[in-house]
Amino acid sequence: MPQPENTDLSLVDAYWRAANYLSAGQIYLLDNPLLTRPLAPEHIKPRLLGHWGTTPGLNFVYAHLNRVINARDLNVLFVTGPGHGGPALLANTWLEGSYTETHPNVSRDAEGMRTLFRQFSFPGGVPSHVAPEVPGSIHEGGELGYSLAHAFGAAFDNPDLVVACVVGDGEAETGPLAASWHGNKFLDPAHDGAVLPILHLNGYKIANPAILARIPHDELDALLRGYGYAPHYVEGDDPAALHPRMAQVLDEVVDEIRRIQEAARAGDTGRPRWPMVVLRTPKGWTGPAEVDGVPVEGTWRSHQVPLAGVRDNPRHLALLVDWLKSYRPEELFDADGGPKPELLALAPRGELRMGATPHANGGLLLRDLRLPGTAPYAVEVTKHGTTTSEPTRVMGRMLRDVLTLNADRRNFRLFGPDETASNRLDAVFDVTARQWLAERLPTDEHLGTDGRVVEVLSEHLCQGFLEGYLLTGRHGLFNCYEAFTHIVDSMFNQHAKWLGTHRKLDWRRPVASLNYLLSSHVWRQDHNGFSHQDPGFIDHVMNKKAEVVRVYLPPDTNTLLSVTDHCLRSRDYVNVVVAGKNFTPDWLGPEEAALHCARGAGIWEWAGTDHGLTEPDVVLACAGDAPTLEVVAATALLREHLPELRIRVVNVVDLMRLQPETEHPHGMPDREFDALFTTDKPVIFAYHGYPWLIHRLTYRRTNHRDIHVRGYKEEGTTTTPFDMLVLNDMDRYRLVIDVIDRVPGLGVKAAGLRQLMQDQRTRHHDHIREHGEDLPEVRDWTWPY
Numbered sequence: 001m002p003q004p005e006n007t008d009l010s011l012v013d014a015y016w017r018a019a020n021y022l023s024a025g026q027i028y029l030l031d032n033p034l035l036t037r038p039l040a041p042e043h044i045k046p047r048l049l050g051h052w053g054t055t056p057g058l059n060f061v062y063a064h065l066n067r068v069i070n071a072r073d074l075n076v077l078f079v080t081g082p083g084h085g086g087p088a089l090l091a092n093t094w095l096e097g098s099y100t101e102t103h104p105n106v107s108r109d110a111e112g113m114r115t116l117f118r119q120f121s122f123p124g125g126v127p128s129h130v131a132p133e134v135p136g137s138i139h140e141g142g143e144l145g146y147s148l149a150h151a152f153g154a155a156f157d158n159p160d161l162v163v164a165c166v167v168g169d170g171e172a173e174t175g176p177l178a179a180s181w182h183g184n185k186f187l188d189p190a191h192d193g194a195v196l197p198i199l200h201l202n203g204y205k206i207a208n209p210a211i212l213a214r215i216p217h218d219e220l221d222a223l224l225r226g227y228g229y230a231p232h233y234v235e236g237d238d239p240a241a242l243h244p245r246m247a248q249v250l251d252e253v254v255d256e257i258r259r260i261q262e263a264a265r266a267g268d269t270g271r272p273r274w275p276m277v278v279l280r281t282p283k284g285w286t287g288p289a290e291v292d293g294v295p296v297e298g299t300w301r302s303h304q305v306p307l308a309g310v311r312d313n314p315r316h317l318a319l320l321v322d323w324l325k326s327y328r329p330e331e332l333f334d335a336d337g338g339p340k341p342e343l344l345a346l347a348p349r350g351e352l353r354m355g356a357t358p359h360a361n362g363g364l365l366l367r368d369l370r371l372p373g374t375a376p377y378a379v380e381v382t383k384h385g386t387t388t389s390e391p392t393r394v395m396g397r398m399l400r401d402v403l404t405l406n407a408d409r410r411n412f413r414l415f416g417p418d419e420t421a422s423n424r425l426d427a428v429f430d431v432t433a434r435q436w437l438a439e440r441l442p443t444d445e446h447l448g449t450d451g452r453v454v455e456v457l458s459e460h461l462c463q464g465f466l467e468g469y470l471l472t473g474r475h476g477l478f479n480c481y482e483a484f485t486h487i488v489d490s491m492f493n494q495h496a497k498w499l500g501t502h503r504k505l506d507w508r509r510p511v512a513s514l515n516y517l518l519s520s521h522v523w524r525q526d527h528n529g530f531s532h533q534d535p536g537f538i539d540h541v542m543n544k545k546a547e548v549v550r551v552y553l554p555p556d557t558n559t560l561l562s563v564t565d566h567c568l569r570s571r572d573y574v575n576v577v578v579a580g581k582n583f584t585p586d587w588l589g590p591e592e593a594a595l596h597c598a599r600g601a602g603i604w605e606w607a608g609t610d611h612g613l614t615e616p617d618v619v620l621a622c623a624g625d626a627p628t629l630e631v632v633a634a635t636a637l638l639r640e641h642l643p644e645l646r647i648r649v650v651n652v653v654d655l656m657r658l659q660p661e662t663e664h665p666h667g668m669p670d671r672e673f674d675a676l677f678t679t680d681k682p683v684i685f686a687y688h689g690y691p692w693l694i695h696r697l698t699y700r701r702t703n704h705r706d707i708h709v710r711g712y713k714e715e716g717t718t719t720t721p722f723d724m725l726v727l728n729d730m731d732r733y734r735l736v737i738d739v740i741d742r743v744p745g746l747g748v749k750a751a752g753l754r755q756l757m758q759d760q761r762t763r764h765h766d767h768i769r770e771h772g773e774d775l776p777e778v779r780d781w782t783w784p785y
Contacts, residue, residue, distance in 0.1 A: 022091035051084030081147030082168030098355030110337025145174030152183035153468020161193035363509025365473030385783025558593035600654030624688025
């Protein structure tokens with residue numbers, strides 16, 4: 001077997017043993033970190049938490065990557081896919097010094113080692129997963145299924161980066177991970193970095209065998225080759241044999257990556273077969289082989305804590321001592337408890353350390369987007385509500401120019417599940433293509449090896465690619481049909497939690513916000529039917545920490561432009577923008593839209609009859625494009641039939657404005673809310689989503705009992721656009737009836753109008769069933785005043 005480059009594998013083995021010792025110590029030890037005294041029950045944590053099973057394999061990979069980084073001067077980002085690998089990454093970053101640089105209280109000596117051990121999975125300490133607190137990480141250890149998507153997102157537009165992604169064999173059973181293998185069809189070796197998947201087969205999940213570890217070798221090899229990879233195998237349980245094999249394989253795959261990139265950068269446009277590594281080692285490798293007569297190493301029993309009774313069982317305590325001493329810590333750490341100098345020689349220097357790479361602290365690399373502003377795309381509005389435009393189509397022109405302005409920086413991409421054109425953003429294809437390295441046919445359009453639009457029919461991959469892209473210092477936007485954004489509910493959860501923690505760490509720098517555009521929304525999915533009608537992603541987002549999430553419901557084109565400009569400039573948020581793609585009335589001119597979006601909520605004096613100067617009889621409020629149209633149309637009917645009624649129209653763009661300022665940074669103080677919505681007048685609120693969210697946001701307000709909300713209530717089918725509103729009682733005629741029913745004394749006076757509105761609903765019902773389209777007075781309505 002040829003020897004790897006610049007190799008002293010005994011040093012790699014020592015480093016691996018040191019990481020294993022530190023990892024086991026984190027799970028068990030409260031004190032006596034170097035075993036300088038006989039280990040006693042009081043040195044053991046009272047609650048043993050953490051996971052050993054996957055850890056020694058991760059340590060093995062990390063140590064070998066250190067060797068190849070030094071030998072080849074590589075920039076490597078390490079992504080930890082196995083869910084419970086926290087001890088490994090904490091151990092390795094402490095060994096290389098990056099952990100102490102970000103957490104100075106955890107010094108590289110005996111006292112620092114004691115702190116490292118004590119804090120792990122301990123009250124006031126650090127989680128058992130690879131979390132934001134761990135330098136070098138962009139991937140939360142609990143996010144099973146997303147590691148490889150994050151890795152590809154990190155590699156896009158990072159031509160000098162190698163992303164080493166360890167994929168756990170349990171994680172490999174998830175749907176998102178199974179789809180993520182296809183990331184190699186989007187990775188351009190001419191302009192992107194490389195992803196090195198390392199599939200770690202240790203045989204078991206928590207209690208069950210792992211599928212990929214239990215299928216025949218030929219079947220596994222065929223699967224991976226079918227995905228388009230060239231797998232290299234490192235298999236066994238004898239470190240003496242596996243160290244040289246792993247070193248040899250890593251040298252081979254790095255050579256392959258370089259050949260692929262050099263060929264592509266010399267003009268080869270073919271899709272390469274990227275290398276990957278399959279590492280098969282025992283679960284709980286190097287831990288106790290047997291406990292109480294039962295096998296542990298190489299079985300599911302090593303997944304978490306191999307020795308559970310250490311405090312109370314002297315035999316278990318003795319086994320723990322033997323286990324820890326098997327790593328020969330006296331050879332690894334000096335008298336002060338720091339790693340010995342010869343051990344530190346394996347750790348790369350400076351930013352080449354995987355825990356110190358700036359790619360894992362993307363704010364260090366982030367450059368502001370060059371933005372064109374909103375003026376070049378603004379729709380002229382000479383009279384409110386009398387012209388129409390397609391909001392997202394105009395937004396697409398703005399995004400086209402964002403791509404153009406930042407072409408040289410290569411720091412902005414659009415991601416979406418085959419819906420960029422459907423969501424009317426297709427102007428971007430004037431200047432870029434869809435990234436695509438698989439086969440192309442003459443009938444294809446807008447496909448290229450260097451596109452700025454990534455489309456794949458997996459919301460999981462779109463989200464994962466974008467998250468990896470953002471966390472390594474770039475900008476982007478994810479556009480999706482509203483109903484199917486729910487597919488990434490869990491991924492959104494994890495990213496929002498990551499940001500919540502990331503914001504508290506002063507050494508982590510702000511990153512670009514995760515921007516969602518939800519279009520093809522609930523009120524204009526009449527043609528696709530009930531399956532495509534669900535506005536509930538907003539409700540899900542609203543559960544997260546107020547300092548992280550923002551929700552915007554621009555009612556027309558100019559407000560969408562203003563919101564988009566704001567979101568693309570923002571940092572450390574998740575911005576959810578819900579906007580229609582169909583022709584929508586132009587309510588506000590560019591200056592009015594900018595002012596209205598800056599307020600987040602405000603009175604539309606031109607629509608109401610109180611002019612914001614007198615106390616209204618009723619407030620008609622709206623949030624969302626379809627609700628806004630119905631509120632304004634209802635106002636026109638009321639002005640026509642009840643001219644003496646004082647009506648105030650309030651539009652809400654920023655949903656967070658409805659909360660008190662004590663609950664959200666954008667929230668309104670009570671005095672401002674009361675001035676806007678009154679303290680005792682009926683408020684009829686037409687809302688884009690599920691009605692109860694508005695009640696949840698306003699339940700503390702003075703006049704909450706007078707707020708009546710109309711919204712989506714799970715009534716949907718294949719029908720006409722206006723019928724969707726009628727089915728959910730949010731149409732203009734129903735809103736007029738609500739006003740009549742809730743303004744004191746109006747019911748008797750306006751009985752005839754109420755009856756007329758009911759009759760209009762009946763006419764609508766009969767008309768659409770005969771003609772298949774909405775009433776002309778609805779379909780062609782414009783603001784008459």
